[in-house]
Amino acid sequence: MYEQDSYASSIRELGKQYRIHEIGLKDYVDGQPLPEDVFSFLREARVFENLAPGNSAVGVQSVSRWLVALREVGALDNTSVHIMTTQSLIIYALQFAGEDQRLRQQLQEMLELDKHACFCLTEAGGGSDAAGMQTTVFREDGGYRIQGEKCMIMNAGFADYFLVAARLSDVEGYDGITLFLVDRDTPGLTVFPHTETCGVTGVPINRIAFNDVRVPRERLVGQEGKGWKILMKVLNCTRPGVGAAALGAARTAMERAAVYGKDRVCFGKPLNKNAVLQGKFAEMTLAWESGWLMVERAGRCLDEGRSGQTAISAMAKIAATDAAKLVVDRSLDFFGGYGYLREVGMERFYRDVRVCTIYDGTNDILRGLVAGSQLKSCVEHA
Numbered sequence: 001m002y003e004q005d006s007y008a009s010s011i012r013e014l015g016k017q018y019r020i021h022e023i024g025l026k027d028y029v030d031g032q033p034l035p036e037d038v039f040s041f042l043r044e045a046r047v048f049e050n051l052a053p054g055n056s057a058v059g060v061q062s063v064s065r066w067l068v069a070l071r072e073v074g075a076l077d078n079t080s081v082h083i084m085t086t087q088s089l090i091i092y093a094l095q096f097a098g099e100d101q102r103l104r105q106q107l108q109e110m111l112e113l114d115k116h117a118c119f120c121l122t123e124a125g126g127g128s129d130a131a132g133m134q135t136t137v138f139r140e141d142g143g144y145r146i147q148g149e150k151c152m153i154m155n156a157g158f159a160d161y162f163l164v165a166a167r168l169s170d171v172e173g174y175d176g177i178t179l180f181l182v183d184r185d186t187p188g189l190t191v192f193p194h195t196e197t198c199g200v201t202g203v204p205i206n207r208i209a210f211n212d213v214r215v216p217r218e219r220l221v222g223q224e225g226k227g228w229k230i231l232m233k234v235l236n237c238t239r240p241g242v243g244a245a246a247l248g249a250a251r252t253a254m255e256r257a258a259v260y261g262k263d264r265v266c267f268g269k270p271l272n273k274n275a276v277l278q279g280k281f282a283e284m285t286l287a288w289e290s291g292w293l294m295v296e297r298a299g300r301c302l303d304e305g306r307s308g309q310t311a312i313s314a315m316a317k318i319a320a321t322d323a324a325k326l327v328v329d330r331s332l333d334f335f336g337g338y339g340y341l342r343e344v345g346m347e348r349f350y351r352d353v354r355v356c357t358i359y360d361g362t363n364d365i366l367r368g369l370v371a372g373s374q375l376k377s378c379v380e381h382a
């Protein structure tokens, strides 16, 4: 949990200097920019350098270091970390799109955090079953036209670029899914007001309409019909990241529980001397460490370009986010009724971490994916 890692401590220290842990307490106000300190901190911490094109097998520099950065920023602030997770998804997608250099300038702008991006996959008709998406793309002279609607899109309130998944009008299912990088000010693109959510309240989440949005050929990401293949590679990288971010928040919740339990006296002794609560703390620690081990393993697997990335990444996300959910729940218990009061700030962890088991593929969908791959592998090796 606290391994001697100078990279992790440098992020922690810088975040404290920027008082970044206080920013996450503020709710997003529709139409207002996010506090500039969030971006200044992320730029100065140079976290996006981990994603710059390099020579590792997955084409990015260091997934493992990126995961440490997500954990540390997640421990500080839930707004900054969601800027990181979302932006990384688009950065990975542009890199995995192939040797294509058309979008190099946009990639660079995102790596430097000069421009912000959001990822538009989910639709009202279904988020898990992407093959059934209704947003349609029609070929036109010189480019494409997109028609449809997306919902629950994080960071759309301030994004400059929209990575949009749409299905070719003449191809069914996954084979038709194609990706585009669309500018915010493109005619026909409408971002609806911020949707209020249970947690992660510091970041905007919006519904978006694409009404005959015209996109030039240069903004095709990869090739026609190859969008799903690119997204699968991208999600292999981002899923452990969601786990790392959740474990960061969970660690802070645990720290607060430990501090509270040291001073709160019940039945004549501090809570931390109570065997039942000690057992609870041991359970939290074990869950946290097991989740982090899976995240680290996924990071190594990606950095070394090993096979089986999809299953390992899915398992890392499940293990880490389920662990984080358990940890914030048990940490809240330490505070008794006070844990439930908004002013104490523990319930915020509970609400924030909850979404991590839902997006980037729900944990149930990922369990199905893990079962599919492992059943096959077990039968082959038996």
Ligand SMILES: Cc1cc2nc3c(=O)[nH]c(=O)nc-3n(C[C@H](O)[C@H](O)[C@H](O)COP(=O)(O)OP(=O)(O)OC[C@H]3O[C@@H](n4cnc5c(N)ncnc54)[C@H](O)[C@@H]3O)c2cc1C
Pocket (backbone or CB within 6 Å): 086, 118, 119, 120, 121, 122, 123, 124, 125, 126, 127, 128, 129, 151, 152, 153, 154, 155, 197, 200, 205, 355, 358, 359, 360, 361, 362, 363, 364, 365, 368
């Ligand atoms: C705060 C927040 C931020 C988000 N950010 C983004 C974003 O930036 N971009 C984006 O594109 N999307 C985003 N999403 C959407 C998110 O990815 C979807 O909500 C998620 O993929 C699930 O889709 P759904 O809500 O349509 O649920 P459904 O697909 O309708 O599923 C409903 C339930 O049924 C379960 N289920 C369905 N089919 C199966 C099956 N075959 N096996 C087992 N269980 C199954 C699911 O696990 C889920 O529990 C965000 C959501 C939230 C809440």
